[in-house]
Amino acid sequence: xxxxTNKADKTLDQLMATQKWIVDHAKTLSELRxxxxxxxxxxxxxxxxxxxxxxxxEKSKHVKHPRDKGVIRENILGxxxxxxxxxxxxxxxxxxxxxxxxAEGFLSSELDILFYMADENICLMGRNGGYEVYPAETAAGxxxxxxRLNDDELIDALKNIASIRRLRKIGAPHKPFGIIFAYDxxxxxxxxxxxIKKHSITYKRDELPNAIFILTKxxxxxxxxxxxxxxxxxxxxxxxxITLYGNPNTDHLLLFRLHSIVLYLLRQTxxxxxxxxxxxxxxxxxxxFSYQFNxxxxxxxxxxxxxxxxxxxxxEQSIRKIVxxxxxxxxxxxxxxxxxxxxxxxxxxSNRNWGAQTVRIYNPDSLPLDQILVEQRVVQAEAGQLxxxxxxxxxxxxxxxxxxxxxxxxxxxxxxxxxxxxVKLAKKIANSKTPIRYLSPKGETWTGSGKKPxxxxxxxxxxxxxxxxxxxxxALS
Numbered sequence: 001x002x003x004x005t006n007k008a009d010k011t012l013d014q015l016m017a018t019q020k021w022i023v024d025h026a027k028t029l030s031e032l033r034x035x036x037x038x039x040x041x042x043x044x045x046x047x048x049x050x051x052x053x054x055x056x057x058e059k060s061k062h063v064k065h066p067r068d069k070g071v072i073r074e075n076i077l078g079x080x081x082x083x084x085x086x087x088x089x090x091x092x093x094x095x096x097x098x099x100x101x102x103a104e105g106f107l108s109s110e111l112d113i114l115f116y117m118a119d120e121n122i123c124l125m126g127r128n129g130g131y132e133v134y135p136a137e138t139a140a141g142x143x144x145x146x147x148r149l150n151d152d153e154l155i156d157a158l159k160n161i162a163s164i165r166r167l168r169k170i171g172a173p174h175k176p177f178g179i180i181f182a183y184d185x186x187x188x189x190x191x192x193x194x195x196i197k198k199h200s201i202t203y204k205r206d207e208l209p210n211a212i213f214i215l216t217k218x219x220x221x222x223x224x225x226x227x228x229x230x231x232x233x234x235x236x237x238x239x240x241x242i243t244l245y246g247n248p249n250t251d252h253l254l255l256f257r258l259h260s261i262v263l264y265l266l267r268q269t270x271x272x273x274x275x276x277x278x279x280x281x282x283x284x285x286x287x288x289f290s291y292q293f294n295x296x297x298x299x300x301x302x303x304x305x306x307x308x309x310x311x312x313x314x315x316e317q318s319i320r321k322i323v324x325x326x327x328x329x330x331x332x333x334x335x336x337x338x339x340x341x342x343x344x345x346x347x348x349x350s351n352r353n354w355g356a357q358t359v360r361i362y363n364p365d366s367l368p369l370d371q372i373l374v375e376q377r378v379v380q381a382e383a384g385q386l387x388x389x390x391x392x393x394x395x396x397x398x399x400x401x402x403x404x405x406x407x408x409x410x411x412x413x414x415x416x417x418x419x420x421x422x423v424k425l426a427k428k429i430a431n432s433k434t435p436i437r438y439l440s441p442k443g444e445t446w447t448g449s450g451k452k453p454x455x456x457x458x459x460x461x462x463x464x465x466x467x468x469x470x471x472x473x474x475a476l477s
Contacts, residue, residue, distance in 0.1 A: 046256035053080060053215065053255065057183045074112045074145045077181060086259055091140060091266060092118040096129055100164050100176065102136040103278035104290035108164040115140040115266060122274050135279060136167040137272040141177030141210075141265055149182035149192070149214055155199050162207040166288070170275045175233075177265040180212040181258070189217060189248060196220055197244050205242060208232045211261050218248040219257060230261050231268070287316030289323065291398035299394060304419040306439055306471070312394075318415040323399050326360040334359050337404065341373035342389060359395075359402045362409060372406040422471075429471070439471040 056076045063069045078093050080086070087093075094114035101107045101124060117138040125133040142164050144157040161178035168175060185192055192214065200208060205222075210230045213219040221228055221244075224236040228245050235242050247257070283292040284300075291314065293299030302312045314322075334357050363372060375392035378385050394405040410416060429436045437448035444455045446469075452460075459469065 042256060043253060046259070047252050049080065049084065050215075050252050050255050053077075057215065069147065070145070073147055073183060077143065077145055078113055080255065081259075081262075087115075087263075088266075090117060090119055091115055092121075094132070094134075096132055098132045098134060100136055100139040100142075100167060101133050101279070101282070102167040103170050103275065103282070104168060105282040105285045106163075106167055106290065107133070108142075108167060109160040111142040111160065111164060112145040113143040115142070115262070117269070117271060120271060120274060122276065124279055135274045136169045136176065137171065137274050139164065139167070139176045140269040141179070141262075143179045143181050146180065146182040147184070149180070149185040149212075150187065151195055151199065153182070154180075154195055158199055158203065158209065161209045162203055165207050165209075169272060170278060171272050172270045174268065174270055175206060177210045177268075179258075179262070180209045182212075182214045184216045185214050189246065192217065193220065193244055193246055200244075201239075205232045205235050205237065205239065208242075210265060211258075213254065213258055215254065216249070218246060218250075219254060220244055220246050230265065284311070284313055286314045286319045289314075289316070289319045289398060291319060291396050294395040294397060294402070299396075302416070304422060305468075306425075306441060306443075307419055307421045310419050313417045314415060315417050318413070319398065322362050322403060322405065322415070323401075325362060325364055326401055326403050327399070329360050329363075331358040331360050331401075333357070334402075337361060337369060337373065340369040341391075343370055357402060359404050361404045362406065364409070367408075372408050373404065375407065425471070436471065438466060438469040440469060445471075 053076060057073065060069055060072045060076065063072060078095075082093055092115070094111065094116065098111055098114050099108050100111065100114065114134065116134055117140060121134055121138040123132050124135055125131075142161070144160050146153045146157055149157075157180045161180060164176045165178045166175065187195060196212060208222055210232060211219055211221050221230055222232055222235060222242055223229060223245050224241045224243070226236075227234070229235060232242075283290050285291075293312070300312050302310055304310050337359060361369070361373075363369075373391065373393050374389045376387055377390045379388050380386075392407045394407070394410070396403045396405060405415065425439070434447055436445045438446040438456070440455045440459070442455070444453065446453055446456050456466070456469075460466070
């Protein structure tokens with residue numbers, strides 16, 4: 001053993017001795033007070049509840065299947081709140097697998113225990129009582145329950161808590177709270193603290209758990225140079241200044257402190273109506289970004305020449321790049337942008353009113369607008385083929401901005417995710433011993449050498465160019 005390990009063990013021994021002294025002292029005092037009156041405070045009641053929960057946890061160890069054991073332990077904690085009437089009646093606890101959704105299109109991970117505003121709640125989606133989705137406006141907060149908190153379980157719990165903590169509500173800046181609760185851990189107190197610090201460092205202050213409880217050991221909260229607070233949004237915006245504070249369970253009042261923190265966080269939750277119209281059709285998301293195509297279904301649909309219609313989806317990297325560029329670019333009126341694009345056309349010189357809204361144009365190469373916002377297209381008319389100028393951009397709402405994204409940048413930078421079926425096929429082709437170069441709309445393939453299959457013969461007889469059938473996983477039109 002090294003000196004660091006010996007020092008940690010000595011500290012733990014001292015902590016255990018202190019805990020025994022405090023518990024024995026509190027027990028003696030409680031027995032004396034019992035002789036004076038029936039009720040002399042909540043500490044005694046929560047000490048009983050703590051002992052009862054330890055017994056229930058021990059009983060649950062007899063269950064072998066991990067899933068069943070997990071459900072039982074979630075129920076133990078849920079009944080701690082409900083069976084003992086520890087919550088105001090306006091709050092309810094979820095009784096089934098539940099997720100929370102925001103009107104921005106973000107969906108939380110599966111939550112073990114959800115606290116929600118019963119009077120205002122609306123079930124957005126339900127499946128036979130086994131799966132439900134609730135709106136963010138009625139979600140007060142969640143607890144993720146773990147049997148034993150090790151590194152892997154902590155990583156999973158932090159991810160799930162962050163998924164609900166980052167949900168924004170319409171009508172209030174307040175976001176749901178999140179707590180991690182574990183019954184035990186194979187890590188000692190010092191190791192627990194190090195593990196939490198290590199794995200929570202990548203999360204923003206409003207994504208951190210408000211508290212982390214371990215029934216047999218104690219609880220942790222976060223703080224900065226000025227304060228310790230279960231409201232992590234009140235801490236320093238400089239993540240490097242946020243640190244961890246530990247509170248060992250020296251007096252067996254851990255459940256009292258859990259209850260106090262939950263009540264405090266619940267009282268910070270505003271009562272909001274659910275803006276049901278905002279949940280009619282949710283926008284797509286990419287990472288932390290929510291965006292919407294302004295032309296609705298027409299703007300969102302694209303066509304894969306091999307697999308037909310697909311929904312356009314930005315990659316997280318692409319939408320982040322677009323947003324960061326546009327935040328520093330100058331906003332212009334939509335009408336002036338279109339006038340600049342059509343400057344050589346009759347339409348551009350007309351007095352038509354194109355609207356007063358302002359837009360930002362994704363144009364990192366600073367190209368002339370008449371070269372990127374419109375494109376020449378051939379239109380078949382009764383008099384023959386006509387060449388006309390057509391709008392050549394996507395119009396997207398994101399981060400409070402209306403953004404014009406020219407098609408030319410979509411093509412040169414591959415801003416959208418490729419067709420999922422094409423990606424699967426590309427992987428299959430890559431793993432194939434025989435390389436495939438051509439693909440028909442029906443999924444027929446050809447290597448490009450040897451005898452031509454019937455579909456190739458027919459395509460060539462119809463005057464088709466084989467370049468039309470060359471397979472690329474980003475073949476969007």
